[in-house]
Amino acid sequence: MVDPMDDDPKHYCGVVAMALDVRAAPELKRALRVMQHRGQEAAGIAVSDKGSLSYLRGAGLVHEVLGGKEFDSLKGCVGIGHVRYATTGTSCSDNAQPIVVTSAAGDVALGHNGDIVNSAKLRSKYQSDGWAFLTTTDSEIIVRILANELKQGADPVKAIRSTMKLLDGAYSLVIMIGNRVFGVRDPLGFRPLCLGKLSRGYCLASESAVFDILQGEFIRDILPGEVIEITTDSYSSSRTARPSSRAHCMFEWVYFARPDSVIDGREVYEVRKIIGKILAREHPVDADVVIPVPDSGRAHALGFAIGSGIPYDEGLMKNRYIERTFIMPEQLQREEGVSIKLNPIRSTIKDKRVVVVDDSIVRGTTLRKIVQMLRRGGAREIHVRIGCPPVVAPCYYGVDMKTREQFIANNKTMPEIAEYLTADSLGYISLKGLEEALNIPENDLCLACLNGEYPTNVPGEKMRFQRKLDI
Numbered sequence: 001m002v003d004p005m006d007d008d009p010k011h012y013c014g015v016v017a018m019a020l021d022v023r024a025a026p027e028l029k030r031a032l033r034v035m036q037h038r039g040q041e042a043a044g045i046a047v048s049d050k051g052s053l054s055y056l057r058g059a060g061l062v063h064e065v066l067g068g069k070e071f072d073s074l075k076g077c078v079g080i081g082h083v084r085y086a087t088t089g090t091s092c093s094d095n096a097q098p099i100v101v102t103s104a105a106g107d108v109a110l111g112h113n114g115d116i117v118n119s120a121k122l123r124s125k126y127q128s129d130g131w132a133f134l135t136t137t138d139s140e141i142i143v144r145i146l147a148n149e150l151k152q153g154a155d156p157v158k159a160i161r162s163t164m165k166l167l168d169g170a171y172s173l174v175i176m177i178g179n180r181v182f183g184v185r186d187p188l189g190f191r192p193l194c195l196g197k198l199s200r201g202y203c204l205a206s207e208s209a210v211f212d213i214l215q216g217e218f219i220r221d222i223l224p225g226e227v228i229e230i231t232t233d234s235y236s237s238s239r240t241a242r243p244s245s246r247a248h249c250m251f252e253w254v255y256f257a258r259p260d261s262v263i264d265g266r267e268v269y270e271v272r273k274i275i276g277k278i279l280a281r282e283h284p285v286d287a288d289v290v291i292p293v294p295d296s297g298r299a300h301a302l303g304f305a306i307g308s309g310i311p312y313d314e315g316l317m318k319n320r321y322i323e324r325t326f327i328m329p330e331q332l333q334r335e336e337g338v339s340i341k342l343n344p345i346r347s348t349i350k351d352k353r354v355v356v357v358d359d360s361i362v363r364g365t366t367l368r369k370i371v372q373m374l375r376r377g378g379a380r381e382i383h384v385r386i387g388c389p390p391v392v393a394p395c396y397y398g399v400d401m402k403t404r405e406q407f408i409a410n411n412k413t414m415p416e417i418a419e420y421l422t423a424d425s426l427g428y429i430s431l432k433g434l435e436e437a438l439n440i441p442e443n444d445l446c447l448a449c450l451n452g453e454y455p456t457n458v459p460g461e462k463m464r465f466q467r468k469l470d471i
């Protein structure tokens, strides 16, 4: 199910793996709940009890999928877990992960965050070799290639590395082979993956907040190109050769990740606040109050208030309890949906010049409704400030932004966007400003949806380091 009121970009997944000296399933479930924001459409866990694998997965939130009696049958001290966002039209339960297959070396389970750019090519190659695929996911292609590499007695790390050589794109993986658990990050490090120590063993997770909430300790990020194995009392690492630059997805800091997570050395909350301060410097405005679009615009708005000296306040109340149950596919209903999800706080905005700060704009439909709602609530002026430069190009690396037509910034000028939003003024942070806030070299970031320069070869698109796009 997809929330039609929400035109924010959607992430595909979050992953977790554990090797403990107690039953792993309850801890894996807790970790997945911490990462529920990374995927609300499907969830699953696979565990191994001395090499005997069992799993539970399906469509729904973590507590819905893993809340029944079957959960009690998940025995074993090692396991992996996954939360997933699925695009409209795909079958959530069929494509839920972990994906489990058999190999000559035992059962293999895999959870994937990212997108494989050459998956169509790989799928048709292996289909013509007679392979049958049970799902439409690129993740199944990875696990089937891996299972094929896992001949009897094969070294799992070597098999993983041989599989990686065939893959092009974004992948942070958790893999269970028999009773052994591995984590893998693609050579450009698009999606996060980090290592932590829990009181009863070791853990890999998409976000470091998992370790805090499970009362463990963050050790480090998995390096791009690294294959890591965790056991109850240690971990061991193997690196593949990696390119001289990385491609960390800037959207993790701007919007996707929890504010309390630390990704590749930068705390998400801190980065968002700095983005807000830079936004205030780049797009100053005379105003009475700064308000966020809750919840994801909150840290950006706070930063804007600090940077501008304009007081921060809450101007929109969010109803947190309707997101999944309130499904309204038509545009008319979508418009109604925004007002059911958000309502203005009149004492904050009435007769005021309001700066409203959001993390990003994709289509702009929701933000337009918000501006109109603030106007109806009595705001005298409404100035929109956005903590991400204009999104103009599709993402091929695991974010549901697939066509240029959907991006408002792709077919409208700045004044036209402001007019569409019915805002008195509009300002996006610049690309330079975003790089300053992230404090990560430009060559180590993926900025492809902002500048059209893709870090990997994508058919029909420009590869990074070629001529800059004129946008």
Ligand code: SF4
Pocket: 190, 248, 249, 250, 251, 252, 394, 395, 396, 397, 398, 399, 446, 447, 448, 449, 450
């Ligand atoms: Fe992230 Fe955009 Fe790159 Fe996709 S294209 S990985 S959303 S920065």
